[in-house]
Amino acid sequence: MNMVEINDISFHYADVPVLEDVNLKIRQGDYVILTGENGSGKSTFLKLLLRELIPQQGSIKMFEKDISGGFKGMKIGYVPQNSISKNQNFPATVEEIMRTGLYEPIWKRGIFGKKYQKKILEALSEMEMDSFLTSRIGELSGGQQQRVMLARALVGKPELLILDEPTTGMDSVSIQSLCEVLQKRNEKGLTILMVSHGSLKPYTGANRFWNAQEGRIIEE
Template sequence: MVKKTEDYIIEMENVSFSFGNLPVLDRVFFQVRRGEFLGLLGPNGSGKTTLIKCILGLVRPDEGTVRIFGKAPWDLNDDRHRIGYVPQLISVDLTFPLRAKEAVLMGRYARIGMLRRPKGSDREAARIAMERVGIADLADRPLARLSGGQRQRVFLARALANEPEILFLDEPTTSVDPTTTESFYELLGGLHREGMTIILVSHDVGVVASHVDGVACLNRGLVGHGRPEEVLGSEEMARMYGCDAVVFHHGRLPHIVVKRNDHGDS
Protein backbone atom coordinates (compact mmCIF):
# COMPACT_ATOMS: atom_id res chain seq x y z
CA MET A 1 0.00 0.00 0.00
CA VAL A 2 2.85 2.36 0.73
CA LYS A 3 4.41 2.03 -2.72
CA LYS A 4 1.25 2.77 -4.64
CA THR A 5 1.39 6.52 -4.00
CA GLU A 6 3.38 7.01 -7.22
CA ASP A 7 0.65 5.47 -9.37
CA TYR A 8 -2.44 6.64 -7.54
CA ILE A 9 -3.18 10.27 -6.83
CA ILE A 10 -6.18 9.26 -4.67
CA GLU A 11 -6.61 6.15 -2.57
CA MET A 12 -9.63 5.28 -0.44
CA GLU A 13 -9.72 2.10 1.58
CA ASN A 14 -12.74 0.73 3.35
CA VAL A 15 -14.28 4.18 3.86
CA SER A 16 -17.62 4.40 5.66
CA PHE A 17 -19.49 7.54 6.60
CA SER A 18 -22.93 8.19 8.03
CA PHE A 19 -25.01 11.21 8.97
CA GLY A 20 -26.33 10.12 12.35
CA ASN A 21 -27.98 6.75 11.71
CA LEU A 22 -28.13 7.24 7.97
CA PRO A 23 -25.30 5.42 6.17
CA VAL A 24 -24.04 7.47 3.22
CA LEU A 25 -20.87 5.60 2.29
CA ASP A 26 -20.45 1.93 2.99
CA ARG A 27 -16.98 0.32 2.81
CA VAL A 28 -15.82 2.13 -0.29
CA PHE A 29 -12.53 1.16 -1.97
CA PHE A 30 -11.58 3.64 -4.64
CA GLN A 31 -8.46 4.72 -6.49
CA VAL A 32 -7.68 7.32 -9.11
CA ARG A 33 -4.57 7.27 -11.29
CA ARG A 34 -2.61 10.35 -12.17
CA GLY A 35 -3.90 11.78 -15.46
CA GLU A 36 -7.22 9.93 -15.35
CA PHE A 37 -10.50 11.56 -16.46
CA LEU A 38 -13.01 9.84 -14.21
CA GLY A 39 -16.78 10.20 -14.08
CA LEU A 40 -18.19 9.50 -10.65
CA LEU A 41 -21.76 8.46 -11.30
CA GLY A 42 -24.72 7.50 -9.21
CA PRO A 43 -28.33 8.42 -8.56
CA ASN A 44 -29.22 11.39 -6.36
CA GLY A 45 -28.45 10.61 -2.74
CA SER A 46 -25.93 7.90 -3.60
CA GLY A 47 -23.13 9.60 -1.67
CA LYS A 48 -21.17 11.09 -4.59
CA THR A 49 -20.80 14.53 -3.08
CA THR A 50 -19.93 13.05 0.32
CA LEU A 51 -17.23 10.91 -1.27
CA ILE A 52 -15.71 14.03 -2.85
CA LYS A 53 -15.97 15.87 0.46
CA CYS A 54 -14.07 13.04 2.14
CA ILE A 55 -11.27 13.35 -0.42
CA LEU A 56 -11.20 17.14 -0.06
CA GLY A 57 -11.09 16.86 3.74
CA LEU A 58 -14.40 18.69 4.22
CA VAL A 59 -15.79 15.71 6.15
CA ARG A 60 -13.95 12.97 7.99
CA PRO A 61 -14.97 9.36 7.38
CA ASP A 62 -16.10 7.30 10.37
CA GLU A 63 -13.91 4.42 9.25
CA GLY A 64 -11.23 3.71 6.69
CA THR A 65 -8.36 5.71 5.24
CA VAL A 66 -8.29 8.41 2.59
CA ARG A 67 -5.11 9.57 0.90
CA ILE A 68 -4.57 12.26 -1.68
CA PHE A 69 -1.03 12.88 -2.95
CA GLY A 70 -0.13 10.19 -0.42
CA LYS A 71 -1.32 12.25 2.54
CA ALA A 72 -4.43 12.47 4.70
CA PRO A 73 -6.76 15.18 3.28
CA TRP A 74 -6.79 17.17 6.54
CA ASP A 75 -3.01 17.09 6.68
CA LEU A 76 -2.20 18.48 3.26
CA ASN A 77 -0.83 21.91 4.13
CA ASP A 78 0.69 23.43 1.00
CA ASP A 79 -0.35 20.44 -1.13
CA ARG A 80 -3.88 21.91 -0.94
CA HIS A 81 -2.89 24.24 -3.75
CA ARG A 82 -2.57 21.21 -6.03
CA ILE A 83 -6.36 20.69 -5.75
CA GLY A 84 -8.92 22.54 -7.84
CA TYR A 85 -12.61 22.36 -6.92
CA VAL A 86 -15.64 23.53 -8.87
CA PRO A 87 -18.68 23.37 -6.56
CA GLN A 88 -22.29 22.92 -7.63
CA LEU A 89 -23.66 26.08 -9.22
CA ILE A 90 -26.73 26.05 -6.98
CA SER A 91 -24.53 26.51 -3.91
CA VAL A 92 -23.49 29.97 -5.09
CA ASP A 93 -25.37 33.20 -4.37
CA LEU A 94 -25.89 34.73 -7.80
CA THR A 95 -26.83 38.15 -6.46
CA PHE A 96 -23.40 38.49 -4.78
CA PRO A 97 -21.87 41.70 -6.13
CA LEU A 98 -18.71 40.35 -7.71
CA ARG A 99 -17.09 40.76 -11.11
CA ALA A 100 -15.92 37.68 -12.99
CA LYS A 101 -12.23 38.56 -12.58
CA GLU A 102 -12.68 39.07 -8.82
CA ALA A 103 -14.32 35.66 -8.49
CA VAL A 104 -11.47 34.06 -10.46
CA LEU A 105 -8.81 35.82 -8.39
CA MET A 106 -10.31 34.17 -5.28
CA GLY A 107 -8.77 30.94 -6.53
CA ARG A 108 -5.40 32.46 -5.58
CA TYR A 109 -6.41 33.71 -2.11
CA ALA A 110 -5.34 30.68 -0.11
CA ARG A 111 -2.01 30.53 -1.96
CA ILE A 112 -1.37 34.24 -1.36
CA GLY A 113 -1.67 33.66 2.37
CA MET A 114 -3.22 35.55 5.25
CA LEU A 115 -2.67 39.29 5.65
CA ARG A 116 -1.23 39.65 2.15
CA ARG A 117 -2.62 41.38 -0.91
CA PRO A 118 -2.83 39.82 -4.39
CA LYS A 119 0.26 40.62 -6.48
CA GLY A 120 0.66 41.21 -10.21
CA SER A 121 1.58 37.55 -10.69
CA ASP A 122 -1.72 36.49 -9.06
CA ARG A 123 -3.73 38.74 -11.38
CA GLU A 124 -1.74 37.36 -14.31
CA ALA A 125 -2.57 33.76 -13.27
CA ALA A 126 -6.26 34.73 -13.05
CA ARG A 127 -6.11 36.34 -16.49
CA ILE A 128 -4.45 33.26 -18.04
CA ALA A 129 -7.08 31.00 -16.45
CA MET A 130 -9.88 33.13 -17.87
CA GLU A 131 -8.27 33.02 -21.31
CA ARG A 132 -7.89 29.24 -21.08
CA VAL A 133 -11.64 28.76 -20.54
CA GLY A 134 -12.59 31.44 -23.06
CA ILE A 135 -14.06 34.14 -20.83
CA ALA A 136 -11.31 36.78 -21.03
CA ASP A 137 -13.79 39.22 -22.57
CA LEU A 138 -16.17 38.82 -19.61
CA ALA A 139 -13.61 39.79 -16.93
CA ASP A 140 -15.45 42.93 -15.83
CA ARG A 141 -18.95 41.45 -16.06
CA PRO A 142 -20.72 40.95 -12.67
CA LEU A 143 -21.77 37.37 -11.87
CA ALA A 144 -25.44 38.37 -11.93
CA ARG A 145 -25.14 39.26 -15.62
CA LEU A 146 -23.55 35.99 -16.78
CA SER A 147 -25.38 33.04 -18.27
CA GLY A 148 -25.27 29.66 -16.52
CA GLY A 149 -22.60 28.39 -18.90
CA GLN A 150 -20.44 31.51 -18.53
CA ARG A 151 -20.74 31.33 -14.76
CA GLN A 152 -19.63 27.71 -14.85
CA ARG A 153 -16.53 28.78 -16.76
CA VAL A 154 -15.84 31.48 -14.19
CA PHE A 155 -15.74 28.83 -11.47
CA LEU A 156 -13.61 26.54 -13.61
CA ALA A 157 -11.23 29.46 -14.18
CA ARG A 158 -11.19 30.10 -10.44
CA ALA A 159 -10.06 26.52 -9.85
CA LEU A 160 -7.48 26.73 -12.67
CA ALA A 161 -6.08 30.06 -11.43
CA ASN A 162 -4.49 28.14 -8.58
CA GLU A 163 -2.65 25.93 -11.12
CA PRO A 164 -3.92 22.61 -9.72
CA GLU A 165 -2.88 19.08 -10.70
CA ILE A 166 -6.27 17.57 -9.98
CA LEU A 167 -9.69 19.00 -10.66
CA PHE A 168 -12.95 18.08 -8.91
CA LEU A 169 -16.23 19.12 -10.48
CA ASP A 170 -19.57 18.56 -8.75
CA GLU A 171 -22.51 18.39 -11.20
CA PRO A 172 -20.97 21.12 -13.35
CA THR A 173 -23.60 21.17 -16.08
CA THR A 174 -26.82 21.09 -14.10
CA SER A 175 -29.13 23.81 -15.42
CA VAL A 176 -26.94 24.44 -18.46
CA ASP A 177 -28.23 23.87 -22.01
CA PRO A 178 -26.97 20.94 -24.18
CA THR A 179 -24.77 22.97 -26.54
CA THR A 180 -23.08 24.75 -23.67
CA THR A 181 -22.66 21.44 -21.86
CA GLU A 182 -20.99 19.91 -24.89
CA SER A 183 -18.47 22.74 -25.28
CA PHE A 184 -17.79 22.63 -21.54
CA TYR A 185 -16.89 18.93 -21.78
CA GLU A 186 -14.67 19.66 -24.79
CA LEU A 187 -12.87 22.19 -22.62
CA LEU A 188 -12.40 19.57 -19.90
CA GLY A 189 -11.17 17.10 -22.54
CA GLY A 190 -8.52 19.62 -23.58
CA LEU A 191 -7.34 20.04 -19.99
CA HIS A 192 -7.21 16.28 -19.63
CA ARG A 193 -5.01 15.91 -22.73
CA GLU A 194 -2.63 18.44 -21.18
CA GLY A 195 -2.22 16.04 -18.25
CA MET A 196 -4.84 17.21 -15.74
CA THR A 197 -6.42 14.58 -13.52
CA ILE A 198 -10.17 15.22 -13.51
CA ILE A 199 -12.90 13.79 -11.31
CA LEU A 200 -16.36 14.68 -12.43
CA VAL A 201 -19.41 14.02 -10.27
CA SER A 202 -22.68 13.63 -12.11
CA HIS A 203 -25.97 11.80 -12.19
CA ASP A 204 -26.12 12.28 -15.95
CA VAL A 205 -24.75 8.96 -17.22
CA GLY A 206 -25.31 9.61 -20.90
CA VAL A 207 -23.41 12.86 -21.23
CA VAL A 208 -20.56 11.90 -18.94
CA ALA A 209 -19.88 8.46 -20.39
CA SER A 210 -19.04 9.82 -23.82
CA HIS A 211 -16.29 12.11 -22.54
CA VAL A 212 -14.46 10.35 -19.72
CA ASP A 213 -12.02 7.47 -19.93
CA GLY A 214 -13.16 5.80 -16.75
CA VAL A 215 -16.30 5.69 -14.65
CA ALA A 216 -16.97 4.75 -11.06
CA CYS A 217 -20.52 4.10 -10.00
CA LEU A 218 -21.57 4.75 -6.48
CA ASN A 219 -24.62 3.73 -4.56
CA ARG A 220 -23.43 3.96 -0.95
CA GLY A 221 -20.89 1.32 -1.89
CA LEU A 222 -18.93 1.30 -5.11
CA VAL A 223 -20.85 -0.87 -7.63
CA GLY A 224 -18.47 -0.60 -10.54
CA HIS A 225 -15.24 1.04 -11.60
CA GLY A 226 -13.61 0.73 -15.01
CA ARG A 227 -13.95 1.79 -18.62
CA PRO A 228 -17.37 3.32 -19.43
CA GLU A 229 -18.48 0.56 -21.82
CA GLU A 230 -17.62 -2.17 -19.30
CA VAL A 231 -19.22 -0.62 -16.28
CA LEU A 232 -22.30 0.96 -17.79
CA GLY A 233 -23.53 -2.18 -19.53
CA SER A 234 -23.31 -4.23 -16.35
CA GLU A 235 -26.13 -5.79 -14.43
CA GLU A 236 -25.17 -3.75 -11.37
CA MET A 237 -25.79 -0.51 -13.19
CA ALA A 238 -29.15 -1.65 -14.48
CA ARG A 239 -30.05 -2.68 -10.96
CA MET A 240 -28.75 0.55 -9.46
CA TYR A 241 -30.81 2.79 -11.67
CA GLY A 242 -33.64 0.26 -11.79
CA CYS A 243 -36.34 1.27 -14.23
CA ASP A 244 -35.76 4.89 -13.31
CA ALA A 245 -35.76 6.66 -16.65
CA VAL A 246 -34.12 9.87 -15.43
CA VAL A 247 -30.97 9.08 -17.32
CA PHE A 248 -32.70 8.58 -20.61
CA HIS A 249 -34.44 11.91 -20.66
CA HIS A 250 -31.00 13.37 -21.23
CA GLY A 251 -30.44 10.94 -24.09
CA ARG A 252 -29.16 13.37 -26.70
CA LEU A 253 -26.08 11.27 -27.31
CA PRO A 254 -25.88 7.90 -28.96
CA HIS A 255 -23.59 6.31 -26.36
CA ILE A 256 -26.05 5.23 -23.74
CA VAL A 257 -25.49 1.61 -22.84
CA VAL A 258 -27.35 1.25 -19.59
CA LYS A 259 -30.04 -1.40 -19.76
CA ARG A 260 -33.59 -0.35 -19.19
CA ASN A 261 -35.56 -2.91 -17.26
CA ASP A 262 -38.26 -3.89 -19.74
CA HIS A 263 -37.43 -2.31 -23.04
CA GLY A 264 -33.94 -3.61 -23.68
CA ASP A 265 -31.09 -1.32 -24.68
CA SER A 266 -31.99 2.21 -25.55
Protein backbone atom coordinates in the same frame (compact mmCIF):
# COMPACT_ATOMS: atom_id res chain seq x y z
CA MET B 1 1.55 7.82 -8.50
CA ASN B 2 -1.86 7.46 -6.86
CA MET B 3 -3.47 10.90 -6.72
CA VAL B 4 -6.29 9.58 -4.53
CA GLU B 5 -6.36 6.42 -2.45
CA ILE B 6 -9.47 5.53 -0.51
CA ASN B 7 -9.01 2.76 2.01
CA ASP B 8 -12.01 1.04 3.50
CA ILE B 9 -14.14 4.15 3.96
CA SER B 10 -17.53 3.99 5.65
CA PHE B 11 -19.71 6.99 6.34
CA HIS B 12 -23.17 7.62 7.77
CA TYR B 13 -25.11 10.75 8.75
CA ALA B 14 -26.75 10.24 12.17
CA ASP B 15 -29.00 7.34 11.15
CA VAL B 16 -28.53 7.47 7.34
CA PRO B 17 -25.88 5.01 6.12
CA VAL B 18 -24.31 6.37 2.91
CA LEU B 19 -21.04 4.59 2.08
CA GLU B 20 -19.77 1.22 3.23
CA ASP B 21 -16.26 -0.23 2.93
CA VAL B 22 -15.33 1.76 -0.16
CA ASN B 23 -11.87 1.12 -1.64
CA LEU B 24 -10.76 3.08 -4.72
CA LYS B 25 -7.69 4.54 -6.36
CA ILE B 26 -7.24 7.34 -8.87
CA ARG B 27 -3.92 7.30 -10.69
CA GLN B 28 -2.15 10.33 -12.04
CA GLY B 29 -3.66 11.22 -15.43
CA ASP B 30 -6.97 9.42 -14.82
CA TYR B 31 -10.21 11.10 -15.86
CA VAL B 32 -12.98 9.62 -13.73
CA ILE B 33 -16.71 10.26 -14.02
CA LEU B 34 -18.87 9.37 -11.02
CA THR B 35 -22.57 8.88 -11.65
CA GLY B 36 -25.41 7.55 -9.50
CA GLU B 37 -29.03 8.19 -8.68
CA ASN B 38 -30.14 11.09 -6.46
CA GLY B 39 -29.20 10.36 -2.88
CA SER B 40 -26.69 7.61 -3.78
CA GLY B 41 -23.88 9.44 -1.95
CA LYS B 42 -21.91 11.25 -4.67
CA SER B 43 -21.75 14.65 -2.95
CA THR B 44 -21.04 12.98 0.38
CA PHE B 45 -18.16 11.14 -1.26
CA LEU B 46 -16.67 14.41 -2.56
CA LYS B 47 -17.15 16.06 0.84
CA LEU B 48 -15.14 13.23 2.40
CA LEU B 49 -12.35 13.83 -0.12
CA LEU B 50 -12.36 17.53 0.75
CA ARG B 51 -12.51 16.86 4.52
CA GLU B 52 -15.77 18.72 4.83
CA LEU B 53 -16.88 15.44 6.39
CA ILE B 54 -14.79 12.90 8.30
CA PRO B 55 -15.45 9.18 7.73
CA GLN B 56 -16.35 7.04 10.71
CA GLN B 57 -14.09 4.35 9.28
CA GLY B 58 -11.13 4.24 6.90
CA SER B 59 -8.58 6.68 5.55
CA ILE B 60 -8.00 8.82 2.47
CA LYS B 61 -4.68 9.72 0.88
CA MET B 62 -4.09 12.35 -1.76
CA PHE B 63 -0.76 12.89 -3.45
CA GLU B 64 0.29 9.87 -1.32
CA LYS B 65 -0.28 11.73 1.97
CA ASP B 66 -3.05 11.14 4.49
CA ILE B 67 -5.44 14.09 4.22
CA SER B 68 -6.04 14.08 7.97
CA GLY B 69 -2.83 16.17 8.05
CA GLY B 70 -4.36 18.82 5.73
CA PHE B 71 -3.80 19.64 2.07
CA LYS B 72 -0.56 21.61 2.30
CA GLY B 73 1.38 21.51 -0.96
CA MET B 74 -1.41 19.64 -2.78
CA LYS B 75 -2.57 21.42 -5.92
CA ILE B 76 -6.27 20.65 -5.90
CA GLY B 77 -8.92 22.56 -7.84
CA TYR B 78 -12.56 22.24 -6.84
CA VAL B 79 -15.76 23.29 -8.58
CA PRO B 80 -18.65 22.91 -6.12
CA GLN B 81 -22.25 22.27 -7.07
CA ASN B 82 -24.35 25.44 -7.65
CA SER B 83 -21.56 27.43 -6.13
CA ILE B 84 -22.59 31.02 -6.84
CA SER B 85 -25.16 33.09 -5.10
CA LYS B 86 -28.47 33.44 -6.92
CA ASN B 87 -28.49 37.02 -5.63
CA GLN B 88 -28.10 39.29 -8.63
CA ASN B 89 -26.61 41.96 -6.38
CA PHE B 90 -23.82 39.68 -5.14
CA PRO B 91 -21.08 42.30 -5.23
CA ALA B 92 -18.00 40.39 -6.46
CA THR B 93 -16.83 40.82 -10.05
CA VAL B 94 -15.60 37.98 -12.24
CA GLU B 95 -12.06 39.29 -11.80
CA GLU B 96 -12.33 39.22 -8.00
CA ILE B 97 -13.68 35.67 -8.05
CA MET B 98 -10.80 34.64 -10.32
CA ARG B 99 -8.22 36.16 -7.96
CA THR B 100 -9.41 33.88 -5.18
CA GLY B 101 -8.43 30.93 -7.39
CA LEU B 102 -4.74 31.86 -7.28
CA TYR B 103 -2.72 30.16 -4.59
CA GLU B 104 -0.09 32.83 -4.03
CA PRO B 105 -0.41 35.19 -1.08
CA ILE B 106 -1.95 38.61 -1.60
CA TRP B 107 1.31 40.53 -1.14
CA LYS B 108 2.80 38.76 -4.15
CA ARG B 109 -0.24 39.55 -6.24
CA GLY B 110 0.35 43.23 -5.61
CA ILE B 111 3.91 43.04 -6.85
CA PHE B 112 3.27 40.80 -9.85
CA GLY B 113 -0.20 42.15 -10.59
CA LYS B 114 0.23 42.16 -14.37
CA LYS B 115 1.40 38.56 -14.43
CA TYR B 116 -1.69 37.47 -12.52
CA GLN B 117 -3.94 39.56 -14.71
CA LYS B 118 -2.58 37.68 -17.73
CA LYS B 119 -3.16 34.29 -16.07
CA ILE B 120 -6.72 35.29 -15.16
CA LEU B 121 -7.49 36.41 -18.70
CA GLU B 122 -5.98 33.25 -20.20
CA ALA B 123 -8.08 31.00 -17.94
CA LEU B 124 -11.24 33.00 -18.68
CA SER B 125 -10.64 32.94 -22.41
CA GLU B 126 -10.22 29.16 -22.29
CA MET B 127 -13.84 29.13 -21.08
CA GLU B 128 -14.79 31.95 -23.51
CA MET B 129 -15.58 34.25 -20.59
CA ASP B 130 -12.78 36.84 -20.89
CA SER B 131 -15.13 39.57 -22.09
CA PHE B 132 -16.96 39.34 -18.73
CA LEU B 133 -13.90 40.23 -16.62
CA THR B 134 -15.45 43.30 -15.01
CA SER B 135 -19.04 41.99 -14.86
CA ARG B 136 -20.68 41.30 -11.56
CA ILE B 137 -20.92 37.55 -11.08
CA GLY B 138 -24.56 37.78 -9.95
CA GLU B 139 -25.51 39.31 -13.30
CA LEU B 140 -24.33 36.28 -15.29
CA SER B 141 -26.53 33.33 -16.20
CA GLY B 142 -26.17 30.07 -14.24
CA GLY B 143 -24.20 28.44 -17.07
CA GLN B 144 -21.89 31.46 -17.42
CA GLN B 145 -21.27 31.42 -13.66
CA GLN B 146 -20.31 27.77 -13.83
CA ARG B 147 -17.85 28.55 -16.64
CA VAL B 148 -16.26 31.24 -14.45
CA MET B 149 -16.03 28.77 -11.56
CA LEU B 150 -14.27 26.28 -13.81
CA ALA B 151 -11.85 28.99 -15.01
CA ARG B 152 -11.28 29.90 -11.35
CA ALA B 153 -10.46 26.29 -10.49
CA LEU B 154 -8.03 26.05 -13.42
CA VAL B 155 -6.22 29.38 -12.99
CA GLY B 156 -4.05 28.06 -10.17
CA LYS B 157 -2.87 25.17 -12.40
CA PRO B 158 -4.14 22.32 -10.21
CA GLU B 159 -2.82 18.77 -10.63
CA LEU B 160 -6.07 17.25 -9.39
CA LEU B 161 -9.43 18.76 -10.34
CA ILE B 162 -12.62 17.76 -8.53
CA LEU B 163 -15.95 18.88 -9.99
CA ASP B 164 -19.40 18.37 -8.51
CA GLU B 165 -21.99 18.46 -11.27
CA PRO B 166 -20.39 21.37 -13.16
CA THR B 167 -22.83 21.35 -16.07
CA THR B 168 -25.87 22.41 -14.03
CA GLY B 169 -27.53 25.29 -15.87
CA MET B 170 -25.37 24.92 -18.98
CA ASP B 171 -26.73 24.56 -22.50
CA SER B 172 -25.41 21.83 -24.79
CA VAL B 173 -22.90 24.14 -26.51
CA SER B 174 -21.41 25.14 -23.13
CA ILE B 175 -21.30 21.51 -22.01
CA GLN B 176 -19.46 20.60 -25.20
CA SER B 177 -16.89 23.37 -24.68
CA LEU B 178 -16.42 22.43 -21.02
CA CYS B 179 -15.80 18.82 -22.07
CA GLU B 180 -13.26 19.92 -24.67
CA VAL B 181 -11.38 22.02 -22.10
CA LEU B 182 -11.35 19.15 -19.60
CA GLN B 183 -10.17 16.67 -22.21
CA LYS B 184 -7.35 18.98 -23.35
CA ARG B 185 -6.25 19.62 -19.76
CA ASN B 186 -6.39 15.89 -19.03
CA GLU B 187 -4.23 15.16 -22.10
CA LYS B 188 -1.67 17.58 -20.63
CA GLY B 189 -1.62 15.58 -17.39
CA LEU B 190 -4.43 16.96 -15.21
CA THR B 191 -6.15 14.27 -13.13
CA ILE B 192 -9.92 14.74 -13.03
CA LEU B 193 -12.73 13.43 -10.85
CA MET B 194 -16.16 14.67 -11.85
CA VAL B 195 -19.65 13.94 -10.56
CA SER B 196 -22.19 14.02 -13.37
CA HIS B 197 -25.94 13.54 -13.63
CA GLY B 198 -26.36 14.15 -17.32
CA SER B 199 -25.56 12.20 -20.43
CA LEU B 200 -22.05 10.75 -20.52
CA LYS B 201 -21.82 11.17 -24.29
CA PRO B 202 -19.86 14.47 -24.30
CA TYR B 203 -17.18 13.08 -21.95
CA THR B 204 -15.19 11.39 -24.66
CA GLY B 205 -11.92 11.96 -22.80
CA ALA B 206 -12.85 10.07 -19.62
CA ASN B 207 -11.12 6.73 -19.08
CA ARG B 208 -12.94 5.48 -15.98
CA PHE B 209 -16.60 5.42 -15.00
CA TRP B 210 -17.81 4.85 -11.45
CA ASN B 211 -21.36 4.40 -10.25
CA ALA B 212 -22.58 4.99 -6.69
CA GLN B 213 -25.21 2.48 -5.63
CA GLU B 214 -26.36 0.99 -2.34
CA GLY B 215 -23.42 2.22 -0.30
CA ARG B 216 -20.82 1.11 -2.84
CA ILE B 217 -18.98 2.83 -5.65
CA ILE B 218 -18.67 0.36 -8.49
CA GLU B 219 -16.23 0.68 -11.39
CA GLU B 220 -18.02 0.06 -14.70
